Amino acid sequence: MVFGIGIGESNWSRDLMTQLVRMGEDGGRQVGYFGGGGSRNTSPIGQRVGSRNVSPSKQKVIKTKPRGFDEETMAKFAKTPNPDVQMEDDIWAMLPEDLLNEILAWVPPFMIFRLRSVCKRWNSILLDNGFLKFHSQVPSHGPCLLTFGKNSQNQTPQCSVFSLPLKQWYRIPFTFLPQWAISLVGSSGGLVCFSGFDGSSFKTLICNPLTQTCRILPTMHHNQQRQLTMIVDRKQKSFKIIAANDLYADQSLPIEVYDSKTNKWSLHQKMPAVNLCSSKMAFCESRLYLETLSPLGLMMYGLDTGYWEHIPAKFPRSLLDGYLIPGTKKQLFLVGRVGLYSTLQSMKIWELDHVKMMWVEVTRMPPRYFRALLRLSAERFECFGQNNLILFTSWNQGRGLLYDVDKKVWSWIVGCALQLYNSQVCFYEPRFDAPIY
Template identity: 30%
Template sequence: MADHRTSLFRSTSPGMDARIWCRLPEHLLEHVLSFLPLKAFLSLRSTCKHFNSLIFSPSFISKHSSSSSSSDSNLDSFLLLSHPQFRHRYRLFDTKLHKWRRQSICLSSRLSGLPSATSLVSISRGLLCFSTASSFLVCSLLSRSSRIVNFPETPSPSAFDFITFVSSPNGFSLFMLSPTGAFLYNSRLHHWNRFDRVDSVLADSYHQEGVFFNGKLYFTTTEPFSIVGFDLETGKWERETIELPEELTFVRLMSNGGEKLYLVGGIGQNGISRSLKLWELSLNWVEVVTVPEMMCRKFMSVCYHNYEHVYCFWHQGLVCVCCYNWPEILYYKVSRGTWHWLPKCPALPEKCSLGFRWFCLIPQLHASV
């Protein structure tokens, strides 16, 4: 153990005496390493077996989680673009550098045993969830560990276009909503629960992901629009009583890590949106900003007023508004109060339409499989 510490702290500076630093207690060394940015720590893993093993150490992961959460700006973060033509290759947009990575990421090479007939359905806290014909596969890119979650009932997981995937340092949950019922998997209990048939107004909401906020998953209903919450602890549904803005043509929800709840909606008449707005939930829905007219026109022309193709998510201070048939993101930078278009990926084929899926990827050590 002393050898790698001697090499690590060897320096021409008289203040870095290797004979002193090699006797640094284990717990202090781990505490110092926990403050390293994730990218720097991953590069350091090759120094010795002990450093490499820290990625599996609960105490170190807990320390690193606490230090990184206090400064989210130091975290590496990416927007990951998926499309059926890519075949397990995903394009990455670096939101810190604000540019596309030249090389795509090939998950089949990074995750051993990943079946070819899988599709990426969700990402949460650095964990990736894939669906197969009969099961889900939850993987961690950093530890390269995985877990197979078999689905005990029909229809199979591949029949669900969307699932809600919520992970934490203590485990993860999978939630699937269908016209006939709701299904919830708890990784700590290794168990599925099936809940009664949901409200009929949620019959068309199985194509949406739920939004996690205050221990509940929130969904929007069809017209007349409303918001319904599912309590992950009790398994009960509850309709929210706070009135939504008027003249909505469609609504989508998102949360910034569970602290605030946001709503993106179109405003118009007869099912046609004339403007696009963002609200934040306080005692009521408070309007934050309106999308500039020219940007709104472009987005509405992209989705052809087919709002089922619209989805939204939060990513490191960005409110991202997307459409499955368009390879760009319209996003709102909260800190500056400005709207922007994400530059189109230069590696996309010219004839590539429909099926674009964007994911928020923030690699974290404390994501537990």
Template identity: 25%
Template structure:
């Protein structure tokens, strides 16, 4: 890590407001064929809207947001053009880290411009929360009550507090996932809740709730009682399918594998299909696992457990799910 930091000696730390500072200026151009007479040329007047749109699609996201401060015309093109946001070049994901356990403050790193930005996260009281992101939108769920949910664009500073989802107010385990539709700019959020049946060590309630931005309401998508398994704290949406990590409780002797992945079709609603029937065992015994959406493919990153010592990690593995089969990338 130290060597990597030394290679990036040109990194700059900037407040997030720096993204909005003007970056372009019209100037005075000399024309030799006109007796060296100087005249003012406005790039804004010379380039039509459709050409500007295509130029903006080539910019890093931070540079494009900064360009909105140049003039009203550029601001209007960037924020109102559907073509622009649906034809942008793939952006490298930003890295964000909280700097305190008590406050929702932190720094974001732009890997293209190699700059750090100081970001404020509205509606977030502290960093103890569940986080999911998609296409620049970040969704937060408070860790204390699991019902305070907000959606934010950290760059534009636009935020929205959502209605509380239905179901258990204090579940034992919860997970959240968000997915943005690039064409319509609408987004969907899923919350999966798991709670132990009272005085029952075998059965666990498991429910999935879905929020759609175009309707502004929550619906109960699925509800089931698991036997010997419980929900976890990680999920992701890939190509319209919700994947949730589940954990074995061990009370029925099902201790290996300790984890599994269940699937729920958010488009087809998986009507009448048991969630446990969609369960896929993990490729090997894991100490922990995280699900990642990589170009609409499900990727599992997990700590590989030692033989006969399932709580001790001996390495890290990366697998991709293809037609319900795990293909190992690296370990």
């Protein structure tokens, strides 16, 4: 935690404006840990800004787009203030509380930890209901990648977050987690879900990395390793955990759903015995989709209806392995390698046509990216997505390749070799107002 440094109340408003203006100028500065910043003068995308002495009218303004700021607003915001203008402490010290909270609510979450060192008042900002109210109303900071792993020396949990809008890595302390074997399940609405064994039984826990809070959920009816997915409803301030069958389960188990409103697990219908459920599933618009074997196909469980339904959509030919990826609203994607006689040819992305009940090819990974990501045919890769963003990671190379479905753009995640190597990864939306209860 970062504590106040005793700055007088007469200076906190001036420091606010100074900090905000500086963030407009060098908001992309590398921050290693919460509460501390690097000293290099870099632009948000890591390029050096020239030091030529040019007039302000000819000086190039680098436009960025942090939370909710349009480009025109940001361009004006990033201009260096006139050094001749004197900011009166007595005037800025009377900044209304609501206005201050609204300003801070627009600051990227990772920058809040830097601002908390300004004064005692700001150090307790995360406990201020006024700030949390404004924070819940502003747009999302944008997608981030969260990596989780263990330190090779002392086996302590390590977590890093890559902000796609800021193009920077941040380290989050995870010492608040229980000291037992856990693995990353996924993230939704600012919460992160883990599962594992505490030495005697299977456990599921929920945490908010920004507020450093954690809670262990009640035990399921069938207490064994299950495939889990999490859904957060921000409007209702609640979340659900869905537990489905595992590929190698020795018995057919019913779906179990945890509801944070009741703090209980409820039993749902079993999957039809004629199908063997695989470990790959996706949740879209109250529907849980699962790949099946015997025969190879797709099953859908309606969380609101409580019934299973077979989706008669034949999988693409020559599909070697595939992942179900949820998109926006009802969109469902299938991502997988295609090949012939164990010779890999390409990686493709399909979208399910809900009307014709067939997989429609969306795109194919360019050969140069495919060769760089998967050098060997047997090399393992992982794939997951959120909000029409799909990330590919190669298990033993530490590479991250991002595909934007809407923009149809492929791009490498910069500086991720150490963070992605032998780590569990998921998309993450940083929010202070995501409660664990």
